[in-house]
Amino acid sequence: MDCPEGLFYTKTHEWVKKEGDNKARIGITSHAQSELGDVVYVELPDLDRIVKAGTACTVVESVKAAYDIYAPVSGKVIETNSELENNPQLVNEDPYGKGWFSIIEMENPQELTKLLSNKDYEELCQSK
Amino acid sequence: MADKDKKTPLYDVHVNLRAKIVDYHGYLMPLEYSRIISEHRSVRNNAGLFDISHMGEIIVEGKGATELVQKIITNDISNLPDHKAAYSPICDEEGGILDDIIVFKYNLDKYMLVINCGNIKKDNKWISKFKSDNVNINDASNQISLLAVQGPKSKEVIRLALGDECSVLSHFHFMEVTVGEMQLTVSRTGYTGEDGFEIFVDNSHCVDLWKMLLEKGKDIDLKPAGLGARDTLRLEAGYLLYGNDIDDYITPLEAGIGWTVKFDKTDFIGKDSLLRLKKFGLKRMFVAFKMRDKGIPRTDNEITHNNNVVGKVTSGTFSPSLDIGIGFGYVLKRFAEHKSLVNIRIRGTDYPAQIVDTPFITLDRER
Numbered sequence: 001m002d003c004p005e006g007l008f009y010t011k012t013h014e015w016v017k018k019e020g021d022n023k024a025r026i027g028i029t030s031h032a033q034s035e036l037g038d039v040v041y042v043e044l045p046d047l048d049r050i051v052k053a054g055t056a057c058t059v060v061e062s063v064k065a066a067y068d069i070y071a072p073v074s075g076k077v078i079e080t081n082s083e084l085e086n087n088p089q090l091v092n093e094d095p096y097g098k099g100w101f102s103i104i105e106m107e108n109p110q111e112l113t114k115l116l117s118n119k120d121y122e123e124l125c126q127s128k
Numbered sequence: 129m130a131d132k133d134k135k136t137p138l139y140d141v142h143v144n145l146r147a148k149i150v151d152y153h154g155y156l157m158p159l160e161y162s163r164i165i166s167e168h169r170s171v172r173n174n175a176g177l178f179d180i181s182h183m184g185e186i187i188v189e190g191k192g193a194t195e196l197v198q199k200i201i202t203n204d205i206s207n208l209p210d211h212k213a214a215y216s217p218i219c220d221e222e223g224g225i226l227d228d229i230i231v232f233k234y235n236l237d238k239y240m241l242v243i244n245c246g247n248i249k250k251d252n253k254w255i256s257k258f259k260s261d262n263v264n265i266n267d268a269s270n271q272i273s274l275l276a277v278q279g280p281k282s283k284e285v286i287r288l289a290l291g292d293e294c295s296v297l298s299h300f301h302f303m304e305v306t307v308g309e310m311q312l313t314v315s316r317t318g319y320t321g322e323d324g325f326e327i328f329v330d331n332s333h334c335v336d337l338w339k340m341l342l343e344k345g346k347d348i349d350l351k352p353a354g355l356g357a358r359d360t361l362r363l364e365a366g367y368l369l370y371g372n373d374i375d376d377y378i379t380p381l382e383a384g385i386g387w388t389v390k391f392d393k394t395d396f397i398g399k400d401s402l403l404r405l406k407k408f409g410l411k412r413m414f415v416a417f418k419m420r421d422k423g424i425p426r427t428d429n430e431i432t433h434n435n436n437v438v439g440k441v442t443s444g445t446f447s448p449s450l451d452i453g454i455g456f457g458y459v460l461k462r463f464a465e466h467k468s469l470v471n472i473r474i475r476g477t478d479y480p481a482q483i484v485d486t487p488f489i490t491l492d493r494e495r
Contacts, residue, residue: 040446063164
């Protein structure tokens with residue numbers, strides 16, 4: 001299982017990388033991209049949008065269907081990955097790197113403690 | 129669906145190939161072995177091998193076989209030569225499509241009806257209703273497996289695996305052939321828009337045939353392809369899918385397959401209703417559309433025009449060949465006739481789409 005250490009994970013297969021004091025870079029896990037199949041479109045949130053943890057903030061479309069991606073933390077969207085517009089397959093090719101979705105300025109960085117470690121997340125995926 | 133988790137003889141083979149398995153009308157079928165787009169491209173550029181053993185087969189045999197088939201289908205097979213197949217809807221009395229099938233004519237007294245797996249019980253029951261004493265109906269769906277070799281290089285695979293004679297079959301023709309211990313029915317048919325073949329085999333030899341085809345197709349890089357690619361391929365080719373694009377509530381006239389309804393032939397079920405519909409005109413019509421730019425249409429998206437809902441999407445996907453969203457749906461007749469620019473409402477946003485003719489792509493099919 002390919003889940004880098006040091007990232008936070010959700011049960012809904014998103015990852016979070018804490019950057020600085022209150023910024024969170026988010027994306028979906030390798031397990032998630034593999035389940036989705038070929039990603040052909042990513043609908044990213046508008047900049048400055050306020051998102052709440054656990055609510056849908058991005059849509060990923062594979063050939064087969066559209067899937068909601070949930071905000072792992074609450075806050076304001078301050079950056080999105082414009083590369084995905086022309087190269088949505090980056091989500092498949094490099095889910096933890098070039099396939100990132102957005103950066104959220106966290107309202108409450110304490111929310112991160114509620115998320116899963118890579119070990120917990122791996123266990124979750126294997127128990128399925 | 130009463131039957132659940134049914135498996136084709138190739139289930140373990142698919143699992144060993146690490147296919148993603150999905151439930152399709154009660155059958156556990158391979159969705160993709162690698163990725164849908166690469167499997168799609170294999171079929172368009174080269175050749176792909178599909179397990180489509182979920183499809184149903186009904187054998188109609190006896191002196192009254194032709195009469196029965198003619199009664200239940202809307203197409204006319206009276207001039208169909210032996211060993212040729214034909215596409216046709218089966219309609220109910222109201223003209224609603226109960227199934228769309230391929231009729232294989234062995235001779236005047238024997239036909240094989242290849243039907244959709246979701247309709248096996250319904251079709252058997254329906255056809256039995258109209259049978260006379262001089263016909264036997266045998267549902268062979270659970271004994272017969274079906275493999276499809278599709279793509280521009282499928283002819284070469286078939287030549288190497290099954291011999292020259294099979295590889296030069298004309299489009300929609302079929303033959304019976306014995307290869308080793310396997311007794312096969314081979315047809316030049318398919319659901320991808322490419323040149324291709326479908327091979328009917330007894331369940332007991334299905335795995336052997338699969339392995340043999342892959343082995344013989346090795347040099348031309350024949351690859352297994354799943355139901356995911358089958359769906360994108362059929363959409364690009366403009367083929368309807370029962371349950372999505374057509375069902376009991378849609379008639380062939382609305383579905384854009386009016387050419388399969390032969391009013392001039394002897395009586396058939398649904399004729400009066402379809403004649404009436406033809407006379408009084410259609411309200412809605414089938415259309416194929418291509419997104420102008422962004423947006424991937426999906427089943428049940430609304431089709432709008434100037435903010436009014438004018439129809440509904442029945443199938444939609446991302447087209448790997450065109451690199452854009454494509455779909456099918458039904459719209460109010462005037463929008464279909466004028467080939468209007470419409471919108472597809474996706475998650476509350478309207479995205480422009482152009483109504484187009486099918487197929488979406490140029491198919492270079494060898495006949």
